[in-house]
Amino acid sequence: MTLKLYNTLSGQLEEFKPISPSEVRLFVCGPTVYDLDHLGHAKTYTQFDLIARTLRYLGYNVRYIQNITDIDDKIIVRAREKNVEPSILAREYEKYHVEDMEKLGNTSVDKYARATDYISQIISQVERLVAKDMAYKISDGYYFDVSKFSDYGKLSGRNSLKPGDAISRIDENPEKRNPRDFCLWKFKKENEPSWPSSLGEGRPGWHIEDTAITEAEFGPQYDMHGGAMDLIFPHHEAEIAQMESISGRKPFVKYWLHAGFLNIQSEKMSKSLGNFLTIRQVLEQIVSPISIRYLFLLSHYRTPANFSFEALEAAENALGKLSKAVSTWQVDTAGIVDKAYKAKFVEKLENDFNIPQALALVWTLLKDKEVTPENKKTTILDFDKVLGLGL
Numbered sequence: 001m002t003l004k005l006y007n008t009l010s011g012q013l014e015e016f017k018p019i020s021p022s023e024v025r026l027f028v029c030g031p032t033v034y035d036l037d038h039l040g041h042a043k044t045y046t047q048f049d050l051i052a053r054t055l056r057y058l059g060y061n062v063r064y065i066q067n068i069t070d071i072d073d074k075i076i077v078r079a080r081e082k083n084v085e086p087s088i089l090a091r092e093y094e095k096y097h098v099e100d101m102e103k104l105g106n107t108s109v110d111k112y113a114r115a116t117d118y119i120s121q122i123i124s125q126v127e128r129l130v131a132k133d134m135a136y137k138i139s140d141g142y143y144f145d146v147s148k149f150s151d152y153g154k155l156s157g158r159n160s161l162k163p164g165d166a167i168s169r170i171d172e173n174p175e176k177r178n179p180r181d182f183c184l185w186k187f188k189k190e191n192e193p194s195w196p197s198s199l200g201e202g203r204p205g206w207h208i209e210d211t212a213i214t215e216a217e218f219g220p221q222y223d224m225h226g227g228a229m230d231l232i233f234p235h236h237e238a239e240i241a242q243m244e245s246i247s248g249r250k251p252f253v254k255y256w257l258h259a260g261f262l263n264i265q266s267e268k269m270s271k272s273l274g275n276f277l278t279i280r281q282v283l284e285q286i287v288s289p290i291s292i293r294y295l296f297l298l299s300h301y302r303t304p305a306n307f308s309f310e311a312l313e314a315a316e317n318a319l320g321k322l323s324k325a326v327s328t329w330q331v332d333t334a335g336i337v338d339k340a341y342k343a344k345f346v347e348k349l350e351n352d353f354n355i356p357q358a359l360a361l362v363w364t365l366l367k368d369k370e371v372t373p374e375n376k377k378t379t380i381l382d383f384d385k386v387l388g389l390g391l
């Protein structure tokens with residue numbers, strides 16, 4: 001069997017063939033560090049953690065990078081409100097992000113890459129776009145000229161904004177050639193952080209951060225890019241436009257993976273809707289942080305999940321039962337991984353990372369009288385390398 005995964009770029013289930021057999025390069029859009037992560041973030045990052053763990057379990061050597069947007073309008077505004085330096089505020093919330101992820105068992109990221117550590121790469125990318133006449137200068141910065149990139153829209157199937165698209169920067173300037181054009185480099189404003197450059201002193205646009213980081217870390221093309229669904233347009237579309245224009249190579253990313261939203265009372269949980277719960281608010285109300293993870297294991301990463309405290313309580317109970325069963329098996333001898341169950345487990349994983357079915361298999365195994373307690377325990381602990389429940 002081989003791994004099959006749904007690729008947003010083709011709109012189809014595809015067989016996974018890494019670009020290089022020696023390493024699978026995975027990049028996932030990380031947080032803008034101006035506030036605490038909410039449960040919607042927890043869902044996305046847990047599900048990509050499961051994907052990274054699955055790839056490793058299947059034998060791939062994965063290098064997983066998540067970016068940290070540590071310079072942004074939202075950070076500057078929040079820092080002003082709190083009367084601190086934007087960089088200090090960003091470091092504080094980055095620390096909270098990493099701590100929260102660890103509590104949820106999300107430990108598979110190899111590197112958190114801060115945008116501000118890649119400023120020279122960002123400047124170089126904008127310079128190359130200008131040299132290729134793909135970018136132009138107006139009064140407040142440099143913009144990408146979308147009309148010059150004929151493939152614009154190939155990921156999302158559209159080229160204009162809809163309600164619900166994640167927009168981190170309002171790149172509105174009436175001097176733009178086309179309303180869809182997005183900012184690459186913002187010129188310095190009074191009392192804002194900025195960096196000197198040949199383009200003029202300023203700071204990066206949002207979309208260019210990711211392509212600068214991945215070009216530096218992975219090169220111009222890589223295997224997998226993930227994020228929540230609201231990043232498909234314009235963010236990921238803009239990344240493709242930037243990097244394919246710079247390198248002239250296609251595709252920039254071979255497989256695009258997008259996670260479904262977390263809903264609360266049938267509505268997407270988001271900062272902009274104000275209906276969110278932070279991870280920390282929820283952790284105050286439960287005993288085991290991993291039960292939040294267990295809850296996310298119950299839905300396939302591409303589908304939306306519903307959050308309620310009742311569902312969380314049910315997850316916590318189920319996790320408690322599972323942990324108890326595993327820890328109470330008094331086994332003296334080490335067992336072996338049950339071959340038949342392992343084959344089924346791999347089959348579920350290879351079917352577009354079907355974690356809910358893989359988890360259901362654990363329960364089937366638990367009740368199976370044909371398998372000895374030693375082997376059950378060893379098998380479930382082996383499966384937990386993917387599930388990350390800390391059994």
Ligand SMILES: [Zn+2]
Pocket residue numbers: 028029030210235
């Ligand atoms: Zn991103």
